[in-house]
Amino acid sequence: MKEIRFVQAINEALEEELSRDEKVYIIGEDVQAGTFGVSTGLVHKFGPERIMDTPLSETVIAGAAVGSAMTGYRPVAEFMFADFMYVAGDEIFAKAAKWRFIHGGTVELPLVFMASMGGYAKLGAEHSQSPESMFMHTPGLKLVVPSTPYDAKGLMKSAIRDNNPVVYLFHKRLLGLKGEIPEEEYVVPLGQADIKREGTDVTVVATGMMVQFALKVAEELKEKVSVEVIDPRTLEPLDIDTIIESVKKTGRAIVVDEDTKRCGVASEIMAQIMELAFDYLDAPIQRIAAANYPIPGGFMEDYVLPQTKDIKAAIEAIAD
């Protein structure tokens, strides 16, 4: 095992897959320098033809990825901030997501759309969003939201090898997080949840940064409540079985989601728990998510995004 930061984990995954398959290439704004460091340095080994810098042209970044994927390439398109993916809405939501389906399976779209997500950096409304629900909502897209360096690397490798469009969102505040990964090669399959902490009283389902929040709170409360933290790791495909199994054991569930509360990821996971495990619930499911506002900048951000104290209060209340 070796200790590695989240950002290096992604970089290693990209490097390994670029070496493994010459059809893999990266395209985006300033990917050679690497705005967040995830693709930094790769151009030295793979050259500018495979680490392609583009101007500010999100529709073309997405279109280039989708178009070239149809002809046998495996592009990783980088959007810097997930917020900027909205600019390429048609290419992502209509072309990448639908084109295999509407063309009767005659084409395949093996590509990754990669971007930073999330808040807690006070970057304001257009650099802080967690748009998972929009991608999870759209049939045809897969969605990866890693919470640890181990998962970040293993999931990126699976995302690149997958024959479908995969949206891969890394939390900008997790990039410095350290964690252990094996020296040897490994992958983390899409669609397999991970129990980040075992417990018996309350199930907390979370992804990305919220997993780290939940683990912190679970540790703080360990004398009072035994919290099980489940990280689905991929929201499509969603490993609902692991979540349901946990809920059947604990009888109590809280879903934590950095995305906006209304029609968010938490809403969907709650609904599925209701459909599949209603008889096992000892209390109403709780949902901790961002308030139904745009994400403000400055000090106001703290009043909109979910905080550890909110998770703590919810666990204490439901376990009571």
Place this chain on the structure above:
Amino acid sequence: MKLKNDDLIFMYKTMVRTRKLDEITIKGLQEGKVLAFYHSSQGSEALAVGAASFLRPDDYLWAHHRGHGIGYILAKGGSGRDFLAEHYGKATGSCLGVSGFHFADPENGALGAAGTIGSVFPMSLGWGLAAKKHGRQQVTIACFGDGGSNRGTLHEAFNLSSVWKLPIVWICDNNGMAQYTPITDAYAKDDIADLATGYDIPAVVVDGMDIIAVHEAVQAAVEKARAGEGPSMIEAKTKRFREHSIGSPDVVHNQPRTDEEIAEMKKLDPIITFKAKLLEQGVLTKADVEKINNDAEAEMAEMDQFCVDSQIPDPSILNTLVYAE
């Protein structure tokens, strides 16, 4: 490439088949066999067939949405029967009856068709990038209309196709109308080709009713693209004989187009003028013309029957199409 008599006859036949397929699709819509809508290509056959004839099968094609691409598809070697069956919603359609009116035939370079106008730009840029990366001298033929040229995506794709010297031939079918809005109210200049030259993409304006003029311009651009000299643009001035979408009002804003106006346009019918030319040159006889017409009609009747007789798709296929293994 110098066109031989056989080539000219192929082009004429393909225009006739395009018109007949257009007519049977309209009839199918009126009879309830075509399930969605249909945007007739009558008036732009010379552009479609002139542009897409004698390309390589592995050249990528983004057909113009008029006629849902039929002229381009037939010229490039695609199947009219697969096209019609798709419109009839049948499992024998090019997309297994799931799209309803899109067409895909990857073997012939037709990788798909879109519902959003202007998505041609980023997607074709991707095909052009792939063509360059493959290094096999493929080209991408990317067609859009005067309406599509109003999209901002044009800027991003024109710009990068020029910067990266991609093998793309941008083709604009400028029929002067975007649904009900005339180009004069949507674009400040006379020629859309001027947009390309702004990005250092060489561009020409041709008479889109003249199949030979179109073909020569496109082939010159294709040869440049194959030689690694980057993108070109061709603007073809065409006419739209029918309303935007069959059954919709035929208006300019809210004013009906007049019968006289349409009749005047139809004097330029590219099939009639090309036929006259080939008869005059002795490439075709009157008997040949009649046979081509009869063969096309027989082909369409057979296609129609095949599509009527085909099964609708089994709904179990839906679950197999969303995600690949």
